[in-house]
Every structure is written in structure tokens, then in C-alpha cells.
Amino acid sequence: MEGVLFPKGVVERREGLKEYRSRGGYQALEKALRELSPEKLIQEINDSGLRGRGGAGFPTGKKWAFTRECAEQPHYVILNGGEDEPGSKKDRLLMENLPHLLIEGVVLTSYAIGARKAYLYINQDYAAARQSLAQALDEAKEAGFWGERILGHDVSLEISFVSAPTTYVAGEDSASLEVIEGKPALPRQKPPFPATVGLFGKPTVVNNVETLANVAPIVARGAKWYRSFGTADSPGTMIFSLGEEINKPGIYELPFGTSLEFLIENCGGGLKGEKKIKAIMPGGPSSAFLPGDRIDVPLDHNSVREAGSSIGCGVVRLVSEGTCIVEETLRIADFFAAESCGQCPACRMETNMLAMILKKVQQGEGGPPILDQFSKVISFNKGKGFCNLINMPGPPIESALRLFRSDFEYHLANGKCPET
Ligand SMILES: Cc1cc2nc3c(=O)[nH]c(=O)nc-3n(C[C@H](O)[C@H](O)[C@H](O)COP(=O)(O)O)c2cc1C
Known part of the structure; x- marks a missing residue:
């Protein structure tokens, strides 16, 4: 367009x-x-x-x-x-x-x-x-x-x-x-x-x-x-980025309020290998996962928030069926642990602890009670840093646990991915 x-x-x-x-x-x-x-x-x-x-x-x-x-x-x-x-x-x-x-x-x-x-x-x-x-x-x-x-x-x-x-x-x-x-x-x-x-x-x-x-x-x-573009809450257009998991990766400028489905299918040509979508991250690594069937969600601030996530700076990532969400979440937690500048003790501690707990889950250590640790660590540290990085790992981890708990439980019981 x-x-x-x-x-x-x-x-x-x-x-x-x-x-x-x-x-x-x-x-x-x-x-x-x-x-x-x-x-x-x-x-x-x-x-x-x-x-x-x-x-x-x-x-x-x-x-x-x-x-x-x-x-x-x-x-x-x-x-x-x-x-x-x-x-x-x-x-x-x-x-x-x-x-x-x-x-x-x-x-x-x-x-x-x-x-x-x-x-x-x-x-x-x-x-x-x-x-x-x-x-x-x-x-x-x-x-x-x-x-x-x-x-x-x-x-x-x-x-x-x-x-x-x-x-x-x-x-x-x-x-x-x-x-x-x-x-x-x-x-x-x-x-x-x-x-x-x-x-x-x-x-x-x-x-x-x-x-x-x-x-x-x-x-x-x-x-x-x-204001003739977009929605009342989010006027204009936004540039959305699609990654290599999509047939046509790249950036697409679309009016706010365009559905995820239009972006993914019409612009991006769908997931590579005709795979089904397991989960959607509509706003980069700090946004909560949406279930794969929520491609109906319009891409504007209000609609994405009402669906339970955030639009961030428009990096839309798709997780395909057959991908283990524990591995995905661990990658995200490792990213925030590595990128925490270390200045605020709470952020340093939180990001490292979350990555460490996820690593344990991935390796099948700790038993089901370990899954309760995530929300404790996240809520204890909320807002205790100089910048928002401290609040960033929470949404992906908590949504992954809520939507795909069985992946976590499988890892805990077997020490490997349910998808392998
Ligand atoms: C860890 C972290 C990294 C950020 N990186 C960027 C960035 O690379 N570019 C950017 O424009 N804003 C970034 N922001 C947001 C900025 O702090 C700020 O909100 C933004 O530049 C304001 O511009 P805007 O009102 O035009 O969005 C980042 C925020 C955080 C917490």
C-alpha cells in the first residue's frame, strides 16, 4: 500500500x-x-x-x-x-x-x-x-x-x-x-x-x-x-516487522487496526513450510504471547491490550506448531539477562533468576513447585529498576506458562521438549 x-x-x-x-x-x-x-x-x-x-x-x-x-x-x-x-x-x-x-x-x-x-x-x-x-x-x-x-x-x-x-x-x-x-x-x-x-x-x-x-x-x-488512517485510539499507520519464520519477511506499513491475519497472510504469505501458528508475539520479546488462533486481533494499542498483550514497536513474531515454548521463553529470558545493564540490583537479580529457573525447567529439575517461582520473582521486582527493562521478561514468561503449561510440565517430567 x-x-x-x-x-x-x-x-x-x-x-x-x-x-x-x-x-x-x-x-x-x-x-x-x-x-x-x-x-x-x-x-x-x-x-x-x-x-x-x-x-x-x-x-x-x-x-x-x-x-x-x-x-x-x-x-x-x-x-x-x-x-x-x-x-x-x-x-x-x-x-x-x-x-x-x-x-x-x-x-x-x-x-x-x-x-x-x-x-x-x-x-x-x-x-x-x-x-x-x-x-x-x-x-x-x-x-x-x-x-x-x-x-x-x-x-x-x-x-x-x-x-x-x-x-x-x-x-x-x-x-x-x-x-x-x-x-x-x-x-x-x-x-x-x-x-x-x-x-x-x-x-x-x-x-x-x-x-x-x-x-x-x-x-x-x-x-x-x-485520523483518516487507523483507529480513534491509535491514529495513523505503523511499520510492522516480520521475521525469517515468515515466507516474506520484511517491514510493512499498515493502518493501525489492520488484523494480524492481513499482516501475516496477505503481506507475509504465512509461516514458512505451511506450518500452523502455535503462538504470536505481537510486540517484540517483551510482549505477552497470544494463542495462535488470535490472528483476528486488530493491530492497534487498545485491541492488542484487550487481547492480553502489547504492540511495542511492531515486531511481530510467530511461533510455529512443533516449537517448544520453554525453549522460546528461555531464549527471551537469556536475552534480558544479558542486556540488563546491571546498574539496578533488582533488575540484575530478577533477569538472572528468571533465566536460571527456566534453565532448570528446561533440564527437568525442580518439580512442579518451581513453576510458582516465576510470578513471585516477577511481582517482587516489578517497577524496581531505573528503566522498564525490569518489567520486560514478565509478560512473555507468564503468558507462556498460562497458555502452554503442559510444555513446562513435560519438560519437568522428562527433561526434554514435548516437541522432539
Ligand atoms: C530497555 C529499553 C530500550 C529501549 N530502546 C529504544 C530504542 O532503541 N529506540 C527507541 O526509540 N526507544 C527505545 N526505548 C524507549 C525509549 O525509552 C523512549 O520511550 C522512546 O524513545 C520515546 O520515543 P517515542 O515517544 O517517540 O516512542 C527503549 C526503552 C527501554 C526500557
Whole structure:
């Protein structure tokens, strides 16, 4: 489909300045500087219902307003391209292929919140993305779209790059502040949140790459147009990622509210080998499993939550019949144990304990009472870390246990997979 973000065909190649301009690129910026006050621009984003695409789905306009209203100066904008979520490459593809759309989004955001300095915080392994953005920045500066006195108005902006370490927590918003300040990528305690006390202690908007890609189209065509895509609770489109277990892996931009079935079957061509779906993870490794027959669930925040899971940043993973859920869950628990930065004792302890208990179950040790340990460890540690990583292993483990308890019991009784 032709989406809000990707014009036909551009998903596979880079769009240069000329092509971007020919389809109305930078007209949103011209319009904003000519006729929209920063407050009006924030109102437009509020009216559009744009929600963050970095995982939490926080309303973007609301976040901007917190920062805009802070008297403390200066204000900063950070484009969060840290992307280290397993299976996600949507931010990389946006940065590589639609660099001008992102730059326009960054300049508009900076104008809205009153920032004179913006940082492009990009996964250090994304050399092509950085190169593409660097080239686009040169072109855009020469055309007067950022720098001193943008398009002749009394608005100026400096933009620079910072490399994001390739660790999972480096993408967390407060960890990005630490890195930009020249420190290790460790999350900060919150509150205060970055929107009010951020980079160098100053009000800072941190937004995901995909979130900021939506800004220029909204400003150019209006909140009402934007709301013609998606649902009332989740307006617009979202980029969903399908992995190698699917016939046609890749990214697909779809209106929120599209069914999982459409994404999996019509876009992805179903599971490889015509296998049946045993379980669905609709939002990356921290989302709860849904049973394989829930392909009817519409992909929007409310519907996925009502079904018992979360949409995260749109990485949809399928587990096929014949796969042991204990092994799947152990892989996820090992991931969180490895990626916990170790700063918060509760997170370090929780993630390691969960992985250790799962390992025991996998090897048939402990007997059925060991299965009660998961919820005890998870509920004891809930919310006790500086960042949300501590809450991430809970949903996949608890849902796996609820939906596929017999897999766990089989492992405990036999020390091997029921599926082998
Ligand atoms: C462990 C962890 C890793 C995260 N990694 C990313 C990331 O790579 N990119 C991202 O945009 N947000 C990431 N987030 C979410 C950010 O903290 C933050 O919510 C987001 O950048 C805000 O942007 P948004 O409102 O546009 O979604 C991560 C959060 C946690 C807890």
C-alpha cells in the first residue's frame, strides 16, 4: 500500500532531496514557519493523536507540551535511532531511505518545543543510515532548511550526530542522554523525566525515528487527514516487522487496526513450510504471547491490550506448531539477562533468576513447585529498576506458562521438549 510514510517503491531505495521536494517535501516546514506558532503546531500534533513508536505509545503532542512549557533553557531534541530491539529494522530503513522526511520532522519538532540544538542518536552499527542522513543534512542545509535563520525566519537550529552503543538499554531515552553527555549508556532514575529534566539537566524531547517521520505529513496535510488512517485510539499507520519464520519477511506499513491475519497472510504469505501458528508475539520479546488462533486481533494499542498483550514497536513474531515454548521463553529470558545493564540490583537479580529457573525447567529439575517461582520473582521486582527493562521478561514468561503449561510440565517430567 501507499502509506503515510513510505511512498510507493521507496521502501527499497533512498529518496533524495529532489524527489522528496517533488512530492511536497519541506512544504510542512515552510507552512509552519509562515503560519503556525509553536503552540499551534503542538496542538496539531495533539489533535492528530500521534503516539510514540518507540514502544510505549506515549502521546507525542503531550510530551512536546511538557518541554515547551518549561521555562528552563535551552531545550533539546533527540532523534532516537538507537534501535537494538531484536527483529526490528524499521528505524534503520527509515534513516537510510527517507532521510529528508526525518530531517524535516526534526526541524519541525525543534521549532515546536523551542530547541536550537538537535541530536541524531544513531546505532553505531548503522553506517549506511548515518551516511544517508549526513548527505541529506548537507543538501538540506544548503537549501536553508536548517542552520541559521531557517528559510529567512528568526529560527535557527544546529543538528549533530552522536553514535549509540549497540546495547539494548542504550536506546532507552534517559540512557541516550548519558551517552550524549559522554558517559556510559546507563538509564537514569525517573522522575524527573527527560521532557522536563533531560540533556545537561535541561528540558529534552526524545522521540523514536518512526514517530518523527510522521510529523511532516501531519503538519502538511492536517490532523483530520491523519485520523483518516487507523483507529480513534491509535491514529495513523505503523511499520510492522516480520521475521525469517515468515515466507516474506520484511517491514510493512499498515493502518493501525489492520488484523494480524492481513499482516501475516496477505503481506507475509504465512509461516514458512505451511506450518500452523502455535503462538504470536505481537510486540517484540517483551510482549505477552497470544494463542495462535488470535490472528483476528486488530493491530492497534487498545485491541492488542484487550487481547492480553502489547504492540511495542511492531515486531511481530510467530511461533510455529512443533516449537517448544520453554525453549522460546528461555531464549527471551537469556536475552534480558544479558542486556540488563546491571546498574539496578533488582533488575540484575530478577533477569538472572528468571533465566536460571527456566534453565532448570528446561533440564527437568525442580518439580512442579518451581513453576510458582516465576510470578513471585516477577511481582517482587516489578517497577524496581531505573528503566522498564525490569518489567520486560514478565509478560512473555507468564503468558507462556498460562497458555502452554503442559510444555513446562513435560519438560519437568522428562527433561526434554514435548516437541522432539
Ligand atoms: C530497555 C529499553 C530500550 C529501549 N530502546 C529504544 C530504542 O532503541 N529506540 C527507541 O526509540 N526507544 C527505545 N526505548 C524507549 C525509549 O525509552 C523512549 O520511550 C522512546 O524513545 C520515546 O520515543 P517515542 O515517544 O517517540 O516512542 C527503549 C526503552 C527501554 C526500557
